[in-house]
């Protein structure tokens with residue numbers, strides 16, 4: 001089986017945009033995997049010749065209610081169990097919120113390699129907003145723009161080095 005990279009984070013931070021960019025396909029290659037929650041899409045990807053499975057977590061996003069709050073937590077737990085490397089995606093425009101803190105609390109307990117990616121940094125000249133993300137206690141934040149592709153190669157270099 002291929003090594004697994006999971007992208008976790010609250011809704012609308014850009015997980016699907018990032019996964020689609022990395023996997024370079026618009027349609028998810030969804031594998032039916034026993035014992036895995038349905039709201040995750042599995043893609044195959046490669047970077048610098050390293051093949052891996054890329055999981056887009058939180059495919060079903062219902063917004064706002066308590067069940068949904070629970071599901072962010074469940075997705076993060078599942079990722080720490082299932083993935084070899086985790087990309088924790090946050091939103092550089094909105095900054096940190098309570099859901100980000102919740103996910104960070106779970107990820108900090110994991111011994112898996114975790115990369116904190118700050119998305120929507122569309123203008124590489126404006127990275128002053130990165131500082132607040134050190135508060136999440138997950139090391140250096142990596143600026144990326146899933147939409148434009150800035151920074152995604154840099155983080156992928158580090159990610160595949162852990163596989």
Ligand code: GDP
Nearest residue numbers: 011012013014015016017119120145146147148
């Ligand atoms: P998900 O809910 O985490 O899967 O987020 P999506 O990938 O669906 O993206 C949520 C919204 O953020 C969409 O409107 C995207 O177009 C937008 N978005 C994603 N990545 C970027 C980015 O790098 N820059 C900007 N400006 N918007 C982005």
Ligand code: MG
Nearest residue numbers: 015016058059
């Ligand atoms: Mg999505």
